[in-house]
Amino acid sequence: MEEERYERLLHNNRKLLCRECGGKLKYIHSGEYVCLSCGATELDDFGIIRKYLEENGPSSREEIIRVTGIPGDRVNAYLKQERLVAVNSSSELKAKTRNMGREQ
Ligand SMILES: [Zn+2]
Numbered sequence: 001m002e003e004e005r006y007e008r009l010l011h012n013n014r015k016l017l018c019r020e021c022g023g024k025l026k027y028i029h030s031g032e033y034v035c036l037s038c039g040a041t042e043l044d045d046f047g048i049i050r051k052y053l054e055e056n057g058p059s060s061r062e063e064i065i066r067v068t069g070i071p072g073d074r075v076n077a078y079l080k081q082e083r084l085v086a087v088n089s090s091s092e093l094k095a096k097t098r099n100m101g102r103e104q
Pocket residue numbers: 018019020021022023035036037038039040
């Protein structure tokens with residue numbers, strides 16, 4: 001049942017249409033999408049978190065939630081899926097990228 005809830009959270013966050021032109025979006029990797037019509041790129045919540053962590057280094061769950069405004073439930077889902085992982089068993093998190101493990 002928990003799994004279903006997480007799946008739904010993620011599904012709801014899927015981007016389908018381009019904000020710029022309404023064209024179809026294709027998922028590239030790590031929460032990033034490209035528009036098949038105009039080439040614009042978009043990020044879903046995971047992409048936003050990943051970008052933040054890339055630019056600012058590993059950060060705590062609380063900081064991620066505060067800075068990005070993404071719900072804690074969704075951050076928990078990414079943790080459960082191991083798309084976000086703790087750095088050296090500290091409370092700081094980093095994002096897994098395509099080369100580091102499972103990618104949807
Ligand atoms: Zn577009």
